[in-house]
Amino acid sequence: MGAWAAPDRVESSHQEGLRTEAAEGSARPGRGGLCERLGGHEEDRHKDERRERDLGRHVAPVDAGVVGSEGDLGAGGGGVDVGPGELGHATAGGRDDGASQATYAGRAFDQPIPKFELPAEGLSAGSVYQLVRDELNLDGNPVLNLASFVTSWMEREADDLARETMPKNLIDQDEYPQTEQIHERVVTMLGRLFNAPPELSPVGTATVGSSEAIMLALLAHKRSWQRRREAAGLSTERPNLVMGADTHTCWEKFARYFEVEPRIAPMQPDAFTLSADDVAARVDEHTIAVGGLLGTTFTGQMDDLAGINTLLADLERDRGWRVPLHIDAASGGFVVPFVKPELEWDFRLSQVRSINVSNHKYGLVYPGMGTVVFRDKSDLPEELVFHINYLGGDMPNYSLNFSRPSSSVVLQYFNFLRLGCSGYERIMANVMENAQELERRLADSGRFVGLGDPSTFPIVVVRAADPDALDLFAVSERLRERGWIVPAHSLPADAEHITSLRMVVKENFSRDMVETFSSDLDSAVENVLSAEGANQASRGRARQPIC
Numbered sequence: 001m002g003a004w005a006a007p008d009r010v011e012s013s014h015q016e017g018l019r020t021e022a023a024e025g026s027a028r029p030g031r032g033g034l035c036e037r038l039g040g041h042e043e044d045r046h047k048d049e050r051r052e053r054d055l056g057r058h059v060a061p062v063d064a065g066v067v068g069s070e071g072d073l074g075a076g077g078g079g080v081d082v083g084p085g086e087l088g089h090a091t092a093g094g095r096d097d098g099a100s101q102a103t104y105a106g107r108a109f110d111q112p113i114p115k116f117e118l119p120a121e122g123l124s125a126g127s128v129y130q131l132v133r134d135e136l137n138l139d140g141n142p143v144l145n146l147a148s149f150v151t152s153w154m155e156r157e158a159d160d161l162a163r164e165t166m167p168k169n170l171i172d173q174d175e176y177p178q179t180e181q182i183h184e185r186v187v188t189m190l191g192r193l194f195n196a197p198p199e200l201s202p203v204g205t206a207t208v209g210s211s212e213a214i215m216l217a218l219l220a221h222k223r224s225w226q227r228r229r230e231a232a233g234l235s236t237e238r239p240n241l242v243m244g245a246d247t248h249t250c251w252e253k254f255a256r257y258f259e260v261e262p263r264i265a266p267m268q269p270d271a272f273t274l275s276a277d278d279v280a281a282r283v284d285e286h287t288i289a290v291g292g293l294l295g296t297t298f299t300g301q302m303d304d305l306a307g308i309n310t311l312l313a314d315l316e317r318d319r320g321w322r323v324p325l326h327i328d329a330a331s332g333g334f335v336v337p338f339v340k341p342e343l344e345w346d347f348r349l350s351q352v353r354s355i356n357v358s359n360h361k362y363g364l365v366y367p368g369m370g371t372v373v374f375r376d377k378s379d380l381p382e383e384l385v386f387h388i389n390y391l392g393g394d395m396p397n398y399s400l401n402f403s404r405p406s407s408s409v410v411l412q413y414f415n416f417l418r419l420g421c422s423g424y425e426r427i428m429a430n431v432m433e434n435a436q437e438l439e440r441r442l443a444d445s446g447r448f449v450g451l452g453d454p455s456t457f458p459i460v461v462v463r464a465a466d467p468d469a470l471d472l473f474a475v476s477e478r479l480r481e482r483g484w485i486v487p488a489h490s491l492p493a494d495a496e497h498i499t500s501l502r503m504v505v506k507e508n509f510s511r512d513m514v515e516t517f518s519s520d521l522d523s524a525v526e527n528v529l530s531a532e533g534a535n536q537a538s539r540g541r542a543r544q545p546i547c
């Protein structure tokens with residue numbers, strides 16, 4: 001029994017507890033403490049009661065019960081459960097007045113909602129749901145967000161599974177052994193998809209996203225490099241990491257957080273990927289790994305993975321340097337296997353020792369899930385794997401985080417079973433066709449020049465055909481007014497003078513949407529080119545992050 005309940009009124013539920021709280025007001029123990037100092041909510045209550053009295057209504061908290069069904073919730077302003085003492089007005093005769101129980105008749109809706117400190121008292125779940133939902137309408141619409149790679153739609157059954165598996169902590173392998181089995185199946189299936197040699201034992205783990213996956217892979221390579229050097233009696237100072245300026249921020253983040261020198265090959269004015277020559281100019285015996293991209297963040301292209309692989313194989317043979325190639329397949333790892341299965345970018349290349357993928361991108365699950373897969377268990381130094389026993393049993397753990405819901409992993413398994421290889425093939429074919437159609441339309445307009453590789457990746461990246469005449473930041477701003485989220489951004493060094501628009505084509509961006517978007521883009525361009533648009537252009541310079 002909580003300290004708030006009077007002895008003769010033992011409360012059996014949260015709602016009952018609230019009713020007691022409202023009826024007894026400041027007589028409750030605990031008043032004068034932390035909750036009273038917070039928010040001045042009691043004052044609000046008195047104001048509320050005075051207003052109700054003025055309106056001729058007697059305020060008597062009642063258990064208002066539930067109004068509406070789950071289906072109503074989607075309608076915005078539909079019925080939600082109503083909290084006692086808050087929305088539960090009754091008439092003087094004690095009879096419920098149904099109309100006054102409507103959500104927006106409640107106290108929560110004409111009072112300020114605390115933004116910076118914990119409210120002294122709570123509100124009903126229904127009211128809070130509605131309040132938060134309404135506020136979140138100020139966000140962009142994920143379906144119209146062409147800036148982001150992450151999945152914004154799943155089937156209803158997947159939504160059900162997500163909700164049901166949210167309470168299971170993925171880390172509790174002993175308590176949820178079946179979830180752990182599913183986790184292992186997902187990693188194994190990915191190892192196979194990425195062509196791990198059958199004679200080896202690929203290992204890996206689900207992560208929160210590709211950023212964690214990349215850091216885990218690079219940490220393992222750093223530790224393996226240290227071990228090899230120690231065994232040979234060589235210095236382990238000054239480890240470095242070779243990569244292109246086309247890599248995602250998480251690569252530099254790793255270098256800074258884990259004290260590795262980043263050796264970054266700049267882009268060229270007309271080439272935005274990493275070449276074997278770029279690597280050759282930077283690699284040495286202190287290189288812990290080389291990063292190669294299957295789908296860059298900026299232009300959605302592929303580094304010269306085959307060429308880099310050959311270079312690293314030659315260095316191992318000729319100089320004895322064992323430099324692993326890590327493939328960042330965050331966006332390409334679920335596209336290329338289905339669109340161009342013959343393209344060798346994965347464990348078919350001898351020096352590829354680890355791969356990451358963002359399952360929440362083209363794996364088609366909600367954020368956040370990534371996976372890291374090592375070519376063989378020998379690529380993951382055993383001392384980096386923690387063995388935890390305080391949750392019961394022996395639980396090997398390799399992660400930067402600890403607790404997290406198991407739903408992402410379960411959703412990935414759902415998709416594997418639901419779609420199979422042919423389902424992914426079909427979806428990726430649609431996505432590619434729609435991306436190519438979009439690219440065609442943009443090129444045909446004469447206003448844009450393509451920068452990406454829409455034959456391999458469903459990412460359309462363009463620059464203005466006449467950059468002096470067309471301000472892409474202003475175009476981005478105009479599109480935003482219509483609801484579309486399309487970032488304009490400059491490319492990394494040494495191509496920073498190029499401003500581009502990037503559009504990530506996802507599963508739910510249908511041909512119909514391509515048509516609507518193209519027409520809106522035409523209007524946005526015309527608007528910017530017009531005198532009025534030109535005058536307003538300077539307003540559009542706010543930079544949007546890309547991910």
Ligand SMILES: Cc1ncc(COP(=O)(O)O)c(C=O)c1O
Nearest residue numbers: 209210211248296297330358547
């Ligand atoms: C190539 C690449 N690597 C890594 C990341 C980081 O991925 P995540 O958001 O899954 O951590 C991204 C994000 O877009 C990316 O494009």
